[in-house]
Amino acid sequence: MKRALLDDLLAAQANGDPVAMVTRLPTGGQALVGLAGAQGDLRLDDDALAAVRVAIAADRSTTLQAAAGRLFVHVFNPPLRLIVVGAVHIAEPLSRMAALADFGVTIVDPRRAFTVRRPFEDLGVLEEWPDEALETMGLDHRTAVVSLAHDPKIDDPALAVALRSPAFYIGALGSRKTHAARLLRLRRAGFGDADLDRVHGPVGLAIGALSPAEIAISIMAEVTQVRRQGAKERA
Amino acid sequence: MTDTDSILATVAEWRRGGKDVALATVVSTWGSSPRPVGSQLAVNETGTFVGSVSGGCIEGAVIQEALDVMSSGAPRLLDFGITNEQAWDVGLTCGGKVQVFVEPVE
Numbered sequence: 001m002k003r004a005l006l007d008d009l010l011a012a013q014a015n016g017d018p019v020a021m022v023t024r025l026p027t028g029g030q031a032l033v034g035l036a037g038a039q040g041d042l043r044l045d046d047d048a049l050a051a052v053r054v055a056i057a058a059d060r061s062t063t064l065q066a067a068a069g070r071l072f073v074h075v076f077n078p079p080l081r082l083i084v085v086g087a088v089h090i091a092e093p094l095s096r097m098a099a100l101a102d103f104g105v106t107i108v109d110p111r112r113a114f115t116v117r118r119p120f121e122d123l124g125v126l127e128e129w130p131d132e133a134l135e136t137m138g139l140d141h142r143t144a145v146v147s148l149a150h151d152p153k154i155d156d157p158a159l160a161v162a163l164r165s166p167a168f169y170i171g172a173l174g175s176r177k178t179h180a181a182r183l184l185r186l187r188r189a190g191f192g193d194a195d196l197d198r199v200h201g202p203v204g205l206a207i208g209a210l211s212p213a214e215i216a217i218s219i220m221a222e223v224t225q226v227r228r229q230g231a232k233e234r235a
Numbered sequence: 236m237t238d239t240d241s242i243l244a245t246v247a248e249w250r251r252g253g254k255d256v257a258l259a260t261v262v263s264t265w266g267s268s269p270r271p272v273g274s275q276l277a278v279n280e281t282g283t284f285v286g287s288v289s290g291g292c293i294e295g296a297v298i299q300e301a302l303d304v305m306s307s308g309a310p311r312l313l314d315f316g317i318t319n320e321q322a323w324d325v326g327l328t329c330g331g332k333v334q335v336f337v338e339p340v341e
Binding site: 001002003006007009010013023025026027028061062063072074075 | 243244246247250258260262263271272273310311312336338339340341
């Protein structure tokens with residue numbers, strides 16, 4: 001790998017630009033391919049560039065056959081993000097587990113009484129109303145949003161912003177009864193069936209989780225399932 | 236910062252410090268394999284390494300190849316797996332196969 005190409009790759013990562021390092025196997029010519037252009041000593045035709053961009057969109061590093069030979073496409077996407085709404089007990093293990101799974105995590109809660117408590121002082125909480133905070137953050141297709149606040153004043157506006165975004169996962173903590181009431185409120189706010197189907201609730205896979213850490217495991221399991229296998233038909 | 240980010244940042248830091256560096260990347264896997272495609276391991280001239288390309292079973296062999304790549308300057312494509320005698324020697328205990336590309340960092 002040429003130093004210049006490594007520096008460009010690191011700069012793209014610092015900027016949050018999705019790119020792929022494409023290497024011809026086994027001789028090692030390389031190109032750094034972004035959404036707009038490509039650079040490096042490996043020349044790729046339009047078909048190869050299109051295939052590389054498909055791999056970037058799918059977030060999957062792979063090998064492929066092209067006119068230039070056998071290519072290894074190493075995808076470098078910006079980190080996935082998890083936005084946790086509500087600095088409640090479950091937010092702590094959920095944030096830590098998500099960080100281990102390479103998510104950039106932001107906890108949002110406007111309630112000072114919640115956020116001043118340890119461990120949230122250490123984790124760093126955005127002390128803002130979630131609708132404003134989420135609008136500012138700009139949710140994309142690599143963002144997951146989980147609302148845990150158990151307070152419609154905080155959860156509902158966050159879910160509304162998430163539903164108007166391409167976020168790949170939206171989950172809301174609460175019993176089936178709480179969730180039904182929530183969906184009714186969102187429907188009254190103008191969201192239709194296709195929107196409401198995007199909200200995973202009760203949040204997480206049904207694994208009998210009881211403790212905060214177990215609930216965090218069930219949430220991360222569902223987020224992982226949706227990320228790796230796509231949204232499934234749910235009962 | 237993800238695992239892969241920090242490995243490449245370390246590579247850049249080593250190069251800035253004037254050290255020779257080789258980078259090993261898992262380019263394909265078959266069967267069960269402990270590290271996914273794209274996993275990386277970087278080695279410098281002193282044999283210090285960061286990252287991983289397996290559950291630990293082929294790291295020793297990859298590091299040796301990386302040191303050779305540093306001195307020759309030519310990249311190598313390595314196969315490890317149950318069909319490869321070397322894999323038996325180094326013991327890819329997971330029973331899968333992996334292909335690892337090792338390249339010098341200029």
